[in-house]
Amino acid sequence: MNNNNIKNHALNVVEIRKDFSILNKKINGKQLIYLDNAATSLTPEPVIGAMNEYYGDYNANVHRSIHYIGEKATKEYEDAHKKVADFINADFEEIIFTRGTTESLNALAYSLTNDLKEGDEIVLSEMEHHSNLVPWQQLAKNKKVKVRYIRINKDFELDMNHAKELINKKTKIISVTHVSNVLGTINPVKDIGRLAKDVGAIFIIDSAQGIPHLKVDVKDIDCDFLCFSGHKMLGPTGIGVLYGKKKMLEKLNPFLFGGEMIKEVNFEDSKWNDLPWKFEAGTPNIAGGIGLGAAVDYLKKIGMENIRAYEENLVNYAFRRLNEAGLKIYCAKNPNKMSSVLTFKVDGMHAHDVAALLDRNGIAIRAGHMCAMPLVNKVLNEPALCRVSLCFYNTIEEIDSLIDGIKKAREVFQIE
Amino acid sequence: MKENLDSNWLGNKEEDEIYRDNIIDHFKNPRNYGEIVEAEIKHSELNSICGDMIRLFVKLKEGKVEDVKFKGNGCAISMAATSMMTEILKEKTLDEIKNLKKEDIFEMLGIELGVVRMKCGLLCLDTLMKGIEQMEGKYGIKN
Numbered sequence: 001m002n003n004n005n006i007k008n009h010a011l012n013v014v015e016i017r018k019d020f021s022i023l024n025k026k027i028n029g030k031q032l033i034y035l036d037n038a039a040t041s042l043t044p045e046p047v048i049g050a051m052n053e054y055y056g057d058y059n060a061n062v063h064r065s066i067h068y069i070g071e072k073a074t075k076e077y078e079d080a081h082k083k084v085a086d087f088i089n090a091d092f093e094e095i096i097f098t099r100g101t102t103e104s105l106n107a108l109a110y111s112l113t114n115d116l117k118e119g120d121e122i123v124l125s126e127m128e129h130h131s132n133l134v135p136w137q138q139l140a141k142n143k144k145v146k147v148r149y150i151r152i153n154k155d156f157e158l159d160m161n162h163a164k165e166l167i168n169k170k171t172k173i174i175s176v177t178h179v180s181n182v183l184g185t186i187n188p189v190k191d192i193g194r195l196a197k198d199v200g201a202i203f204i205i206d207s208a209q210g211i212p213h214l215k216v217d218v219k220d221i222d223c224d225f226l227c228f229s230g231h232k233m234l235g236p237t238g239i240g241v242l243y244g245k246k247k248m249l250e251k252l253n254p255f256l257f258g259g260e261m262i263k264e265v266n267f268e269d270s271k272w273n274d275l276p277w278k279f280e281a282g283t284p285n286i287a288g289g290i291g292l293g294a295a296v297d298y299l300k301k302i303g304m305e306n307i308r309a310y311e312e313n314l315v316n317y318a319f320r321r322l323n324e325a326g327l328k329i330y331c332a333k334n335p336n337k338m339s340s341v342l343t344f345k346v347d348g349m350h351a352h353d354v355a356a357l358l359d360r361n362g363i364a365i366r367a368g369h370m371c372a373m374p375l376v377n378k379v380l381n382e383p384a385l386c387r388v389s390l391c392f393y394n395t396i397e398e399i400d401s402l403i404d405g406i407k408k409a410r411e412v413f414q415i416e
Numbered sequence: 417m418k419e420n421l422d423s424n425w426l427g428n429k430e431e432d433e434i435y436r437d438n439i440i441d442h443f444k445n446p447r448n449y450g451e452i453v454e455a456e457i458k459h460s461e462l463n464s465i466c467g468d469m470i471r472l473f474v475k476l477k478e479g480k481v482e483d484v485k486f487k488g489n490g491c492a493i494s495m496a497a498t499s500m501m502t503e504i505l506k507e508k509t510l511d512e513i514k515n516l517k518k519e520d521i522f523e524m525l526g527i528e529l530g531v532v533r534m535k536c537g538l539l540c541l542d543t544l545m546k547g548i549e550q551m552e553g554k555y556g557i558k559n
Binding site: 348349350351352353356357367368369377383384412413414 | 490
């Protein structure tokens with residue numbers, strides 16, 4: 001570990017790494033180097049501990065039982081909502097726990113398209129993950145609504161001139177990714193929000209790749225909805241968030257019916273519970289919610305500004321090294337618009353072979369279309385690409401190992 | 417102990433190596449690469465895990481394979497397996513190629529594949545079998 005490098009930052013990476021026991025694991029006899037954080041982040045001990053504590057000490061259902069452990073579970077689960085609300089500068093009533101970004105976006109697609117009529121338009125971008133594309137595409141097909149895609153430019157950023165051309169009075173919904181899971185581009189969501197406001201469209205952000213790396217303030221961005229996943233921000237899988245402006249959530253019909261979400265049920269009709277519970281039908285993922293709350297605590301303790309500063313340095317270093325290795329990199333060129341993702345191609349090798357050979361050195365990367373087939377196959381025109389995605393527990397030394405690993409992989413394929 | 421779940425396993429023994437020279441050679445210099453315009457069997461299949469794509473062309477004459485070509489894009493295992501398969505198909509009868517088994521592909525590759533890479537290795541056989549089915553459907557040939 002190069003301590004000089006770490007001293008330049010407010011982050012003590014040596015200490016932080018001790019919270020992630022998986023980082024000590026050996027893969028194929030080599031120390032694990034985990035560079036697939038955009039797929040899922042690793043889970044620190046305090047998050048695992050918080051979930052274990054729930055199951056070990058106060059395993060009870062929430063919002064019903066008048067006994068100690070029931071009340072304790074309710075308090076912890078509600079506190080997790082408050083922690084998430086604080087984290088993104090939202091109000092408690094505006095935070096709905098879902099299974100993840102995909103469920104949050106699907107819920108919106110189902111609920112919002114009910115009001116759409118033939119000829120209306122939905123605007124997405126070419127860099128969407130399947131989860132922010134397929135739900136809208138399929139519902140649009142049924143409703144005869146048109147989906148339009150904001151192009152990306154040669155710098156792998158959104159073409160904002162094209163966005164201005166596309167967004168008009170027919171636009172009813174605009175849903176874009178905050179940070180591309182392929183290109184790592186940080187999109188100008190505030191600017192897109194203003195375009196949405198000008199035409200009165202609902203503005204949704206898929207922040208699955210934004211929240212774990214950037215400080216997000218929903219009031220500042222001024223979006224109507226924002227969706228993200230727990231497992232990409234050090235939390236567990238199976239829990240995610242749908243943030244919605246209170247006035248939007250009040251208007252929105254529930255997308256799941258059952259227990260928890262009701263205030264009063266009669267044989268003829270029912271009344272809905274208060275926000276946010278109106279949207280959380282059934283027994284929720286209590287341990288997952290509590291784990292997500294612990295993940296927020298963990299991120300806040302380190303500080304999102306510190307995380308961003310450290311990761312910016314790391315991703316710039318990785319970019320420079322990959323570039324020096326002569327690899328084609330598909331990412332935003334402006335470092336201010338670059339998140340912690342670097343997608344690249346090794347000429348003469350298929351991405352899966354690169355990933356398989358890196359795995360031999362304990363290095364985990366992603367290879368394929370990264371759940372963004374239209375972008376990778378049609379826009380970038382590649383059958384498959386390699387992706388390295390970083391987190392604040394990664395180090396300069398791990399990037400060096402990656403570069404060595406790529407060199408070895410090229411040797412196996414006899415590439416000069 | 418060998419972990420079969422780990423598809424990229426490289427043990428200390430040479431037989432655990434999946435990226436052997438012959439595989440790399442077939443990947444870099446695929447045999448029978450190209451198209452046959454008038455082929456009885458023309459079929460494409462995709463392995464969505466890797467993004468491997470194969471288009472296979474088989475020209476039959478009097479119940480025998482006269483020519484085989486393929487086009488594709490994919491990982492070394494999928495491309496090498498297809499290249500090798502095209503070599504063994506030539507001069508075989510339709511019945512013989514219908515009887516090709518996955519074990520034949522493994523034997524031809526000479527490597528052991530984990531669960532994930534198995535799909536890459538067997539994509540060629542899958543494409544061939546589906547192509548035969550499609551042809552038989554089209555020409556109304558029954559078994």
